[in-house]
Structures are given as C-alpha cells and as structure tokens.
Amino acid sequence: MRVLALSSGTSVDAIDVALADLTDAEGTLIMRPLGHAEVPWPEELRKRIVAALPPALPGAGEWCALDTLVGQAFGDAAAAASESLGPAELVVSHGQTLFHWVRDGRARGTLQVGAPAWIHARCGLPVVHDLRTADIAAGGHGAPLVSLLDQLWLGGTATAALNVGGIANVTLLGGADVVTGDTGPGNCLIDAAARAFDGRPYDAGGELAATGTVDRRALDLLLTDPFYAQPLPRSTGREHFHAGYVAERLAALPDSPTGPDLLATLTELTARTIAAQVRGVARVVVSGGGAHNRVLMSRLRELLPGVVTATSLGLDGDAKEAYLFAVLGYLAVRGLPGTAPRRLDRPDGPRCTGAARPVVLGSLTPPAPAPCEPATVPVSRLQILEEQP
Known part of the structure; x- marks a missing residue:
C-alpha cells in the first residue's frame, strides 16, 4: 500500500510530507521510502499558528478557524505531493499540535488541528488522523510515538x-x-x-x-x-x-x-x-x-x-518522523497496535508510553470502507528497503 504522511512539528517551519510503499508478511513490516518533501506554510497561516501556541490563550473561535485552515493547507500539500512524489492509496495526517495537556506527570489530553475532511475533500483519499488520543485514553502519554518504529x-x-x-x-x-x-x-x-x-x-x-x-x-x-x-x-x-x-x-x-x-x-x-x-x-x-x-x-x-x-x-533523519506516521497509518488500517510494548516478552502487555494495553491508533475519515483487509499476524520487525530514486 502506498501511504502518504503529513506532519508539522513544534517548530512550525514546514509541512513534512513522505510517501512510502508498505506491506507486511509473516510478522515483518517492509517499507520502501518513495520520497520526502517539505512544503512551506503560507506565511500568514504560520504566524497565526505560532500566535496560538502556549502560553497564548486564543479561544475556541481561533481554534476552530485553525482547524479548518490547517486542514486545507494539509490537503493542498497532499495534492501537491501526489503530483511530485506519485499517487497514494491512503493519507495519514498527524496535524499540528496546539496543546499537549500534562498534569502531575500524566498526560490528560492532546489537541492537534487540521480537520481531515478538508484533506479528503482535496485529494479524495481516506485519511487516518488523531493518532495520539487512543494511547492517552489507555493511560499513556501519546508520545513519543516514534518508539514503535525505533x-x-x-x-x-x-x-x-x-x-x-x-x-x-x-x-x-x-x-x-x-x-x-x-x-x-x-x-x-x-x-x-x-x-x-x-x-x-x-x-x-x-x-x-x-x-x-x-x-x-x-x-x-x-x-x-x-x-x-x-x-x-x-x-x-x-x-x-x-x-x-x-x-x-x-x-x-x-x-x-x-x-x-x-x-x-x-x-x-x-x-x-x-x-x-x-x-x-x-x-x-x-x-x-x-x-x-x-x-x-x-x-x-x-x-x-x-x-x-x-x-x-539508511533512513533519512529529516524524514524519519514523517515516515513514522506512514507506518502508524498503515498499521491502523490493518488493525494493528501503534505503540511498542514496555517488555518485549509481553507483546500484548503495557506499552512503553505508559499505556496499560496495546491500542490501534487513529480514526478514519470517511469511516468506511477500510482501504485494506485487517491483518492476522502482528508485526515484530521493520525492514527498510533502499529509497526509490
């Protein structure tokens, strides 16, 4: 499956885009990176995002506007990547984090904006999104999710x-x-x-x-x-x-x-x-x-x-996080957990994020049909093939 991943980090310097071809067989997840790009934010939108970050208190109206505007910008980035990097079958969007709520050493919630319906409307592909909340609901921190790829x-x-x-x-x-x-x-x-x-x-x-x-x-x-x-x-x-x-x-x-x-x-x-x-x-x-x-x-x-x-x-360090989200989106639509176990001898036990149990990360827009069949064997290793020129 060709998966297009979109993300933007805390620096808000660009929208990271990565395309990967992913498959799994007998417990091995196989990824061939197909390309990575950084799409600049529209300058006025970038300024609005930065102005809304803590310790600012922008209010629900600005959050609503940013949810739409970021979703539209991600949709444009996905459409442009489909032209430059090649077609995809699934989009995975991490969105832009505005707030990660931690109190007394425990994560209580997290907010990423970038409404997935706008991405789907722009490129016509199913979108996996909201990748952190399920882990937090299971008692985890919802971060760092890269631990699974690692x-x-x-x-x-x-x-x-x-x-x-x-x-x-x-x-x-x-x-x-x-x-x-x-x-x-x-x-x-x-x-x-x-x-x-x-x-x-x-x-x-x-x-x-x-x-x-x-x-x-x-x-x-x-x-x-x-x-x-x-x-x-x-x-x-x-x-x-x-x-x-x-x-x-x-x-x-x-x-x-x-x-x-x-x-x-x-x-x-x-x-x-x-x-x-x-x-x-x-x-x-x-x-x-x-x-x-x-x-x-x-x-x-x-x-x-x-x-x-x-x-x-063998894995582009500037693109690693974007490829991570491609992996998490692929595992999500295959019905596989998106977090690493805390103990390797207990693959179905507590997770290294602090969650009490493994969970499938993310939601799908539109909700049906799923773009592939569910997996029957969990993955236990990742093989990265040479990046396609």
Whole structure:
C-alpha cells in the first residue's frame, strides 16, 4: 500500500510530507521510502499558528478557524505531493499540535488541528488522523510515538534512538524493556533565543552558539526544573517550554546571558538533558533538525557513546518522523497496535508510553470502507528497503 504522511512539528517551519510503499508478511513490516518533501506554510497561516501556541490563550473561535485552515493547507500539500512524489492509496495526517495537556506527570489530553475532511475533500483519499488520543485514553502519554518504529527497526542492539526536534525524545533499546520519553527541549528554546537575538528562525549549524560561552550559573538554574527529575515515560511540549520560559526561569539571575552566550547555554542544556536519560547503550542514533547543529552534535559525541545519524543507517533523519506516521497509518488500517510494548516478552502487555494495553491508533475519515483487509499476524520487525530514486 502506498501511504502518504503529513506532519508539522513544534517548530512550525514546514509541512513534512513522505510517501512510502508498505506491506507486511509473516510478522515483518517492509517499507520502501518513495520520497520526502517539505512544503512551506503560507506565511500568514504560520504566524497565526505560532500566535496560538502556549502560553497564548486564543479561544475556541481561533481554534476552530485553525482547524479548518490547517486542514486545507494539509490537503493542498497532499495534492501537491501526489503530483511530485506519485499517487497514494491512503493519507495519514498527524496535524499540528496546539496543546499537549500534562498534569502531575500524566498526560490528560492532546489537541492537534487540521480537520481531515478538508484533506479528503482535496485529494479524495481516506485519511487516518488523531493518532495520539487512543494511547492517552489507555493511560499513556501519546508520545513519543516514534518508539514503535525505533523498536521495530533498531531493536536487538543496545541503542538509544534520539530525535531532536522542537522537543527532544529518546527510545532506549537492547534489553528486555523498551523505555521512551521526552528528554526536554530540543531546538525550541534555541530557536526562540535566535529569533529574539537577530530575527533568524533558528541557529543554523550552531553558528551563534559556537561564538558564545556557556553561562554555568544560568545552566545550573535551568537544570533545576522539576521536569528533569520525572522518570520516563514522560512527555512535554511548548505548554512548558514556551517562548517566555527562559526569561521566567532566569528572572532572578543578575546579568543573565544574552545573544551567543545564551545560545551556547541553551545548546548545552539540550545536550546535558539528553545525556542524562541515555545509559547502557553502545550507540546513539540521531534524527531530526538537531542533527544539523554542529555544536550540539559535538557535545553529544563528547557525552555519549557511538553517536551516528539515522541517515547513515539508511533512513533519512529529516524524514524519519514523517515516515513514522506512514507506518502508524498503515498499521491502523490493518488493525494493528501503534505503540511498542514496555517488555518485549509481553507483546500484548503495557506499552512503553505508559499505556496499560496495546491500542490501534487513529480514526478514519470517511469511516468506511477500510482501504485494506485487517491483518492476522502482528508485526515484530521493520525492514527498510533502499529509497526509490
């Protein structure tokens, strides 16, 4: 089945689109990547999305408008991808997260906008959407969902699969358990500091951080955030690490760092909080935009063993999350769970996200007919074929 996946992360920099050919046989999920693209957001819509993110309180009217406008933009991206990457049989949309509700260390709900009916109306294909809520309803965090792809693809070797997007997350593999969770800020605080300094959207390659000096007083104060003491699994987002977070945390500090020194300090914060959650592994496989930050990658190589990129192992690190959603959509229409087990010897037991049981993720628009027959054998490994040129 050819599956087209659409997603947009916490950085709201583009709509990620990936097309994959997926099939399964005797417990093996086989994926051939067919192409990846980044579709720029219409600038005015991107500004509205960013303005609606925490700590803003936009109200139900703006949420309603964004649900429609984001759905229409995703529909346009799906139609354009069908022209450039090739036809699909199924669309999977993660949508754009506006709020991830976590209280007392437990996820209570999550909100992604991008009404799937608009995507279906634009491209005529069935759409899998709302990929996180079922896991939360089963007691999980609804994140990081990439842990399933990590377990199927990289399981068997003592590995930490690290994704550094706006928020960084890690999946620890190799033993009897699968452990996952958000480590804390990835690029989100760095991006906000870069914008405040000179208007650039992010610190490309770590250029600004490379000219700064880490402020140890500020770093130590930032590291006292109680979030870092919570055990995995855990989840977070811009609700916690919002654009004003750093100023609030450092308000009591005289002469707090600015400019390149602040960028260097926040890059070190990301590296240190990632490293604090990684233990007992032989390699660390990095994906996401943070893999392009040379200062961050240099610090990770100093702090952690065997740091490599997902791209070097055969899966484009910039497209990994989009391909994940293609996998989750395919499993959904096959009636298969979309989360990894907490213990590998209990495949039908509690999940590494914290959920009490396996659940099929997502809903289908329109609700019938399903685009394929249900599976009879669960998948236990992922084989990635060479990307089609």
